[in-house]
Amino acid sequence: MMEANHLIWTEESRRECFRSGLLSVRDTECRSPEGKTRIFTVIDCPDWVNVVPVTENSEGKKFLMVRQWRHGSREMSLEFPGGILEKGENPETGAARELEEETAYRAENLIRLGSLRPNPAIMSNTVHFFLAENLIPLAGQNLDEDEFVDAEFVPEDEVFRNLGDSPYVHSLTAAALALYFKRTIPPISSRA
Numbered sequence: 001m002m003e004a005n006h007l008i009w010t011e012e013s014r015r016e017c018f019r020s021g022l023l024s025v026r027d028t029e030c031r032s033p034e035g036k037t038r039i040f041t042v043i044d045c046p047d048w049v050n051v052v053p054v055t056e057n058s059e060g061k062k063f064l065m066v067r068q069w070r071h072g073s074r075e076m077s078l079e080f081p082g083g084i085l086e087k088g089e090n091p092e093t094g095a096a097r098e099l100e101e102e103t104a105y106r107a108e109n110l111i112r113l114g115s116l117r118p119n120p121a122i123m124s125n126t127v128h129f130f131l132a133e134n135l136i137p138l139a140g141q142n143l144d145e146d147e148f149v150d151a152e153f154v155p156e157d158e159v160f161r162n163l164g165d166s167p168y169v170h171s172l173t174a175a176a177l178a179l180y181f182k183r184t185i186p187p188i189s190s191r192a
Helices: 091-103 156-162 171-184
Strands: 010-019 024-031 037-044 048-057 060-070 075-079 082-084 105-116 127-137 150-155
Touching: 048 091, 048 105, 048 171, 060 091, 060 156, 082 091, 091 105, 091 127, 105 171, 127 171, 150 156, 156 171
Parallel strands: 048 127
Antiparallel strands: 010 024, 024 037, 048 060, 048 082, 060 075, 060 150, 105 127
């Protein structure tokens, strides 16, 4: 990989502008590689997890997804289960917890797919993605008091075909699918 030290900005100072229970916003004054300073706005929030639960039977592969109302877009979204990591929680533990809480299923196998930055231009956090296999049903969901979520099995090809159209509009679902297919589909160079 090529060295890129000539592109690095140095933080000189920071000032918190806003804080809520979910996130904080700060202005950070940074010095460019040429020595000029500028102020950039950064959103700080906890890391997230996103889980791709998969089951396979005679009907083919299906994803276990969650349907819920999203306040930002003011519409229903059908997406993979996930959420914010609790303070001090490691990503794998958080992924298992979110899967169980939102879907009422536990995974015998939880496999790390990778980690991405949701929007590194303005956000400081990371989202961690996991594949969940060999799903075991539990007694029921364990939702937060402000969560209203339905869990449902959706054919893999339906999700892939309709990604980008309502209700498959969550960008983390697209990112999760990309990492899932990276793991499950052979590279183009190895296909005959």
